[in-house]
Amino acid sequence: MAQAQAPGTREPSEKEIRLVIGASSAGTIFEWYDFFIYGTLAYILKDAFYATDNETLGLLLVWSTFAVGFAFRPLGAILFGFLGDRLGRKYTFLVTVTLMGIATAGVGLIPTVDTIGMAAPIIVILLRIIQGLALGGEYGGAAIYVAEHAPPEKRGYYTSYIQASVAGGFVLSIIVVLACRFLIPADAFAAWGWRVPFLLSLILLAISLWMRLKLSESPVFQAMKAAGETSGNPFIESFTYPGNPKRIFVALFGITGILTTIWYTAFFSGMSFLRGPMHVDDRTVEWVLLVSGLIVMSFYVIVGKWSDRIGRKKPIIIGAALTLALLFPLFWAMGSLANPGLAKAAERTPIVVSGPACVTDPFAELFQREQTDCGKILETLTASGVPYTLRMDSALSLTAGGEPIAIDPAWFADGATRRAGIHAALAPYGFDFAKQQPSIANILGIIGVLLALGMLSALTYGSVAALLSEMFPPKIRYSSMSIPYHIGAGYLGGFLPLIAGVIVASTGNIYSGLWYTWGVVAFGLVVAWWGIPDGPPKDFADE
Template identity: 75%
Template sequence: MADAAALEEHQPSAKEVRLVIAASSAGTIFEWYDFFIYGTLAYILKDAFYDVDNETLGLLLVWSTFAVGFAFRPIGAILFGYLGDKLGRKYTFLVTVTLMGVATAGVGFIPTVATIGVAAPIIVICLRVLQGLALGGEYGGAAIYVAEHAPPEKRGFYTSFIQASVAGGFVLSIIVVLVCRALIPEQDFIEWGWRIPFLLSIILLGISLWMRLKLSESPVFKAMKAAGQTAGNPFLESFTYPGNKRRIFIALFGVTGVLTTIWYTAFFSSLSFLRGPMRLDEGLVEIILLIAGTLSLGMYLVVGKWSDRVGRKRPIIVGAIGALALLFPVFWGMGALANPGLADAAERSPVVVTGENCSTDPFAELFDREQSACGKLLETLTASGVAYTVGEGETLGITVGGEAIAIGVDWLDNGTARRDGLLAALTPYGFDFERQTPPAGSIVGIIALLLVLAALSALTYGSVAALLTEMFPAQIRYSSMSIPYHIGAGYLGGFLPLISGIIVARSGDVYAGLWYTMAVVAFGVLVAWWGLKGGPPQDFSDAHS
């Protein structure tokens, strides 16, 4: 049964449509808040749950655990996609939001690694697995539920609230952290206050369940069920339905791969970049991201509405090509505004390191491997945001502007001494390692550049729920769109902070991690150009699929 015909037969009222959008969006905000709060507090969690001296390794371990949740999203998509196509949209995403809320609150109860040792990160990983399973079922359910209540001519606009809600979850996570930091002394927040944002998930879960329990089932699903047209095995049929393998490939690489890498680059890479190597004041970074994230919410609605008129393909292609052209310039601009002293000093007084085996092994401590002496110097320089080049020579040494720096006797055995000694030695050459608070004009400039990234994200993301709904037949829609979406978001996007961090750690170039995003988006543009249909939006039909 076509979606438009089902809507005519089971026409929801305007009040019901508003409730559908509000409840689905609120639930999506709360669920993504649960997921993002982990990334927002990564700089604290690395010390709470991992006992390592290497700052770079600690952050990589946090991003590894962050990625674990994403790795299980496709499994959640298969499980809950099956249930959504068999049992219905409404009850499936009631289960997913409950699972997410319980798992997130659980993180707030875990003792630190200092208290229970290695059990702490193991428990965190287990809870991240549950979060990933829940999120794998949430997005597809919410997106389809709204899309199947929306008239075709407004489907892009109505579903764009779901896309804006993902960014809204990120914004909410920052708001909660800022409020907690304002009310709790900094040292107390680091020691125990970070648990409060996780525990608040219990309240958010209650609100979300209250709203979603008031909803009725999707009219499209009710019509299918009444006609006896629901799928026998939605997972199997997603790969056997004529043309669906091709559609899944396009959805994975031409849609999800593009939108998810741009999104995580815009929000998480920028957060790590400004807070880490650019050394901006941590509270200021959160305020900047809060302002940019809040201002970006309307962009998703504008793009969704625009796609109802021009089709879903054009915004995605425009946003992806824009990302390829602007990604590096935007980050260069943010670096110049955030901490101009670092770049200027590196240009005036270039840092050159020499020695045997002069490359970094960011996981050496974790796997009990011996990091080379030169590698230890490079790791500390990278963590401090200092650009360097590796020169020829087997003797361990470091020069700044051609002048040799004496290497302290305890630098190679003590990470703290090495960091403090290096920073003290570089400071007279103009390197500024204090936490930065740029002038107001520079802060406004950083926010403007973040809004450029947000606009690129909105272009590639704003119409996606409508697009994926229209790409797949209704009887296997939950499974068919969730599988490629969560493989792409789970692996191509979810592993982005980790992969980018490793690239930066190995290269010493704080901008090098952007090449990962560039590669995924470049391939995605080719797939989208080839596979997505242009022109006005259309309901799914075998005749034009």
């Protein structure tokens, strides 16, 4: 079905299209900034909102709350997809950006757990739910709005700016955090300065609303409305329209499942990996992510434009296949560059833990279960980035290079004492747990690894807005593309930091969480090969 034009309307000019792309992209940047600032400041929020001295549990609780927002994205997709297909694209994503800005600012106003107790994390969860609902309507609205303004031969290029804007939101969150760190002393930033990036969302909201209010409705929606062809119930029709169930399945697993797990592995897993087990200085991590993120933004535009010539399927297939081959080697390389001393010490002096009931229970404290002494040692070693070999025995013991290490009973009083004790015991064997400042050469190498991960993300994400817009009929397009996209992004991607963290905490292998990404991408590659249309890009056509 070619894109119809409403009577009395005209094709938008180049200037108008630039405004459409600029306003939609800016709003997307701001809205994803609001969503990502929580993840960027996760290492601080775990102390502000969760009362635990268990570093692993604290981070898992933060990622759990992070995942709550994603869990509600599909509901937002259903709600705002319905409104977008019934009432219009423009006003729907005006509502979503307003909700997101208000909810994000609210996080910056919540008293800490020390002040109001368990009410603090409960309020955070409620605000994350609102954010998730809003984000469920944002991406589909912005992507479709640009796609329905773009000429078919430039649709991949124009919509790629929306994809780049998602990365732009992450980059903006890092820029704001770095600026706050520069202007606010470290102690003050940890005490109250972290609230500033959240409150800043009110200013971004005002800018976004000002830009988006200048926009007119999508010409495709105007044409449908003028012809009386809008959907009566977009949600129901999304699952009953001929061929749509297959398209939704492909969009969920063969497109979104691939892109979202690669994206969150590249950005959030990379950030957590460097800050956590690799012990890299926080500011260094933020600068590395900022530089790589700024460069990676251009990759999405390049891939989107490329897809206008070769089709949407090839970049996704290439990106997914390369991910399966390169994911583990890239993270191994990043680990050796970020903290080479830790890897060398572990190779030179293997750590062996022996004892009864040597299993970790990451949520033992949360559910008031008793963690075994051996499990506590394993948890601390994993959080510290120390690989170990596990042996079952009747007595608890810890050795380094075959030499026994005395286990102090005081280690089991609390997590901080145990962490300090184990770090001190392993220090003579070359294990350095101080904040790391890699050499310039190593930093450049880490940036190179992140750029490689970013390219994998761009290959699987750069053309997706155009592809999804072309896969579904215009009258139910907002709902049909938003529902599978946000189920995939909400559950397969949004829960990735939590799932990967649990896998790492349970196995003791800091790289084992990557298997989740590998598995989702492997399945998605099969579905994409089977279900994504071959050949050059084309408008939706009835089957």
